[in-house]
Amino acid sequence: MFTTSSKCSSNKKMKMKMKTTTNEVIIVDDDIDSYVFEKFLNYLYTGECDSLYIWYQELLVIADKYLVQSLKTMCLNWYYMKINGENALKIFQDFGADGELIGKTCEFIAKNVGSVFITSTTTMATTKTVMDNSIINKCKVLFKIDNFADQLQTDLQTKSTEFDCNIFTIESDKWQIIVHCLNDNIGLYLRLVQTYESSVSVQYDMYIVDSDNQLYGKRSINHTFDKAISYGFALFIKKQQLMDNKDVLLPDNALTVGIDMTVHKKNDCNRYLIVNDLFGIRELSDCRLVVGNYRKEFFVSKLVLSARSEVFRKMFTTDCLERTTNEVVIDDIESYIFEKFLHYLYTGECETLCFWYRELLVVADKYLVGSLKTICLNWYYMDINSQNAIETLKLFEDFGADDELMAKTYDFIAKNVGSVFGKLLAKDYDIKSESVSEIGYKIDKFY
Structure with missing residues (x-):
């Protein structure tokens, strides 16, 4: 539990008192305004700060104090947006901005003295x-x-x-x-x-x-x-x-x-909290996953998994065995695929998705991770061609793709009807004069 003061004194030396009880740690911080600290906590939990353009000066001090580099970088970028001839270098020198930001500042100065930098x-x-x-x-x-x-x-x-x-x-x-x-x-x-x-x-x-x-x-x-x-x-x-x-x-x-x-x-209102630094740290984990034929172990946070997956949330908050044992056995997914899935849950990113979207779609569907499921379905659409168009359409139906993706798939089939269905179907039906829904009906009828 944090207790903050009602007055902010950014020049004060850091004052913090910690008291540990059986169930909680109490931290008293006297030099930060409570309403500013609340915005700081909101960022720690959500990765967002909608009013950053108002509070970036105060939040920069807090981010620097608590070593939250991502927020510090965002605040410094807001300073850069407000740059002028008078404040061009001072703030970056005081807070140790990265080389890129210093470089852009130097570019600003150079351009304003008539040279190109x-x-x-x-x-x-x-x-x-x-x-x-x-x-x-x-x-x-x-x-x-x-x-x-x-x-x-x-x-x-x-x-x-x-x-x-x-x-x-x-x-x-x-x-x-x-x-x-x-x-x-x-x-x-x-x-x-x-x-x-x-x-x-x-x-x-x-x-x-x-x-x-x-x-x-x-x-x-x-x-x-x-x-x-x-x-x-x-x-x-x-x-x-x-x-x-x-x-x-x-x-x-x-x-x-x-x-x-x-x-x-x-x-996306369910944007991901960036907690990449927590992934794989056993000391900050409260659950063990045993995955695949080789029973590879992953040490994870129930909080992160519950925030990302409705399946894990129910598993850890209802009368399930996993809630008390703090262990989940997953034997129907290969460990190397599940590791990529976990990386997405923690970071919201999957850089090699172009190689694994087929396998990850099945995992995302099983654990009800809608955002990853949508991304994988979009990768299927990016690979659509005349040979796999019908198979892709059926897969979209099976996995509940959204109306926009279904419509784009119907549109692709309509525009390539000759190569998709063959000359007979192209001759029998005047596709150009029909709506998307009628095309879908004829596709169902064809099969």
Whole structure:
């Protein structure tokens, strides 16, 4: 139990008293406002702080005091969003910001004294706003290609050359900027490399940064990415036009391409608490899982598993044997698959999901982890083709895929009816004139 004071004195030396009783530890902290500390506790439990833009200054002090690096980084990023010429370096020097944030601060200072400061091939700055029904991420990325003028002069007649920036991440989505030289044209594209969502809506501006740090040829586009694909402007500028203006558009022989992105996503109210640091720590675990034919042991937290899975919650809160023995035997799942499942429960992430989504779908369905189940079903859709379309549709029905995913699958079948059903079915039915529901009916009838 924590007891905090009603007044905040950020300059006071840390004062904390601890008292241990049989059932609880009482911590008295005299130098933090109770209402600010409540927001801090909310972040520790949920990984969220909706009003961070109001309280980031106070929460930075607390995060630094209690060594909560993730919150400290978020607060420092909010300071960066409020940066001006007077406060540019002071706060980062006092609280030990990372090299990336210091680098972006130096870039800000350099740009405001009239020079262009780019420290690496790809630079990135992001902001995030959480609303009731959506999450909005704003991102600015600069992609600099050194010696581009020389390469362009040498390869002016080359039919096709592509330059890809380093992959950058917004939330769990991975993106790239593509500069594609084809014949006489130079195209700019945004590529979605990987996503766990069924679709990602993006508004973005693409441009060239000239020698005066001005945005040249800025173009805007709105697009919803529903799979890994590139989308942008096939003819952004002519090669010859770029060479004719190379003193302005290719300073120091380098091409700098920029993109300003606004990414919209649905706000998942059951977002994951990031507790990756707790995974596998036996001293902080109160339950043992024995998994697979080789009976591999995992030491876990009942609290984390109950928060993630309705099955585990009922297991640990009702009159089940596992509640008293603190041991769960799972013999129908391979241990290496279950370990990936546990990693998702603790972190909300599964980087190798593209390889294991089939097996993880079964586990997620068994333990009623809806978010992982949805991600796995979306991976099935990303792999859909004419040969597996009907099998995928039946799987979606068996696992209760949402209406949007079912509709997209029906749409795929309708557009590829000839290769999916063969010439006979294509001849017998005029698919183009029918609704999605009628297509679904005929698919059922066909089988």
